[in-house]
Amino acid sequence: xxxxxxxxxxxxxxxxxxxxxxxxxxxxxxxxxxxxxxxxxxxxxxxxxxxxxxxxxxxxxxxxxxxxxxxxxxxxxxxxxxxxxxxxxxxxxxxxxxxxxxxxxxxxxxxxxxxxxxxxxxxxxxxxxxxxxxxxxxxxxxxxxxxxxxxxxxxxxxxxxxxxxxxxxxxxxxxxxxxxxxxxxxxxxxxxxxxxxxxxxxxxxxxxxxxxxx
Amino acid sequence: xxxxxxxxxxxxxxxxxxxxxxxxxxxxxxxxxxxxxxxxxxxxxxxxxxxxxxxxxxxxxxxxxxxxxxxxxxxxxxxxxxxxxxxxxxxxxxxxxxxxxxxxxxxxxxxxxxxxxxxxxxxxxxxxxxxxxxxxxxxxxxxxxxxxxxxxxxxxxxxxxxxxxxxxxxxxxxxxxxxxxxxxxxxxxxxxxxxxxxxxxxxxxxxxxxxxxx
Numbered sequence: 001x002x003x004x005x006x007x008x009x010x011x012x013x014x015x016x017x018x019x020x021x022x023x024x025x026x027x028x029x030x031x032x033x034x035x036x037x038x039x040x041x042x043x044x045x046x047x048x049x050x051x052x053x054x055x056x057x058x059x060x061x062x063x064x065x066x067x068x069x070x071x072x073x074x075x076x077x078x079x080x081x082x083x084x085x086x087x088x089x090x091x092x093x094x095x096x097x098x099x100x101x102x103x104x105x106x107x108x109x110x111x112x113x114x115x116x117x118x119x120x121x122x123x124x125x126x127x128x129x130x131x132x133x134x135x136x137x138x139x140x141x142x143x144x145x146x147x148x149x150x151x152x153x154x155x156x157x158x159x160x161x162x163x164x165x166x167x168x169x170x171x172x173x174x175x176x177x178x179x180x181x182x183x184x185x186x187x188x189x190x191x192x193x194x195x196x197x198x199x200x201x202x203x204x205x206x207x208x209x210x211x212x213x214x
Numbered sequence: 215x216x217x218x219x220x221x222x223x224x225x226x227x228x229x230x231x232x233x234x235x236x237x238x239x240x241x242x243x244x245x246x247x248x249x250x251x252x253x254x255x256x257x258x259x260x261x262x263x264x265x266x267x268x269x270x271x272x273x274x275x276x277x278x279x280x281x282x283x284x285x286x287x288x289x290x291x292x293x294x295x296x297x298x299x300x301x302x303x304x305x306x307x308x309x310x311x312x313x314x315x316x317x318x319x320x321x322x323x324x325x326x327x328x329x330x331x332x333x334x335x336x337x338x339x340x341x342x343x344x345x346x347x348x349x350x351x352x353x354x355x356x357x358x359x360x361x362x363x364x365x366x367x368x369x370x371x372x373x374x375x376x377x378x379x380x381x382x383x384x385x386x387x388x389x390x391x392x393x394x395x396x397x398x399x400x401x402x403x404x405x406x407x408x409x410x411x412x413x414x415x416x417x418x419x420x421x422x423x424x425x426x427x428x
């Protein structure tokens with residue numbers, strides 16, 4: 001779509017949140033909503049919502065509001081959620097289990113097709129219907145199945161050797177829960193980090209300072 | 215500290231990352247480092263590092279570099295990591311277990327003192343040495359023990375009734391893994407959100423667009 005070129009980085013970062021709110025509205029049968037109502041529900045201002053959503057073209061009409069299902073679908077398209085990227089998950093400690101069990105990947109652009117762990121006691125067990133394979137077989141799997149994304153639910157120490165295998169097999173996208181910064185070694189990858197302890201330390205800072213640093 | 219007033223929001227958001235890198239340097243026996251070296255290790259520019267760290271006063275000296283242990287301690291102080299805030303965790307699915315087992319709270323400003331779940335089969339079990347209590351006892355516990363922060367490892371649907379109990383018992387800080395936006399109802403709280411699926415959708419967008427929106 002032609003307007004997409006103009007969408008700013010900060011708007012993109014807010015898209016998943018709009019998508020969630022609109023999805024919830026849609027599920028409860030709301031077909032249209034004014035920027036004012038949406039602003040109240042999302043804790044934003046109406047003018048910010050109008051500014052953000054205008055980036056996607058004519059989904060809001062004066063006196064009518066936004067067409068909820070259309071806007072939801074359009075944001076999903078912009079996010080690329082129908083891509084069904086071939087993904088694997090590595091590391092099935094509690095965090096890996098939480099990710100594998102509780103996230104509906106198909107709705108977020110991915111198909112989780114394989115799970116790996118180095119612990120022999122876990123290899124062969126099933127997680128959400130997927131059999132856990134040994135990381136010893138990771139290289140062979142990646143060369144055969146060509147996954148596009150890897151979800152790294154590993155501690156810092158475990159990442160580097162596996163990342164090398166993944167990168168050499170062509171994986172260029174990583175959802176990274178470790179503190180290992182892969183982009184320093186592989187600048188051409190797409191990496192999205194989840195740093196739980198950074199978030200916790202930010203909470204601590206905000207409690208001690210009682211400042212809003214959102 | 216007097217310089218603290220001038221620290222910008224964006225610098226604060228980067229503090230946990232500096233803290234992690236400096237901690238790793240300290241642990242490997244590095245006592246001083248130049249902004250240039252630190253920049254290479256962190257994937258930043260030397261001038262950004264000088265700008266950020268100058269906010270905290272004279273820890274860098276020309277021709278010497280940064281005093282790693284002092285800067286590490288000072289950033290820890292600014293983050294308030296010695297506060298030892300009284301915290302509880304609610305919801306011990308896989309995510310709650312991962313959080314309770316793998317995060318060293320004491321180093322991040324918190325003491326995890328109680329864990330709750332609504333599932334009777336889990337009540338009485340131990341997680342990381344802490345006995346799981348029933349959410350039926352949450353109100354009484356909070357009134358007696360006055361926790362300052364609650365870690366919500368719950369699905370959307372579970373949050374609202376428990377949040378009301380917590381808020382009424384004086385809890386004003388939340389580490390929130392659900393998509394339930396507590397600040398709409400309680401604007402005076404401090405809330406730090408971890409939205410895993412937003413992060414996953416952003417990865418999808420970046421893969422489909424191959425753009426850098428970090």
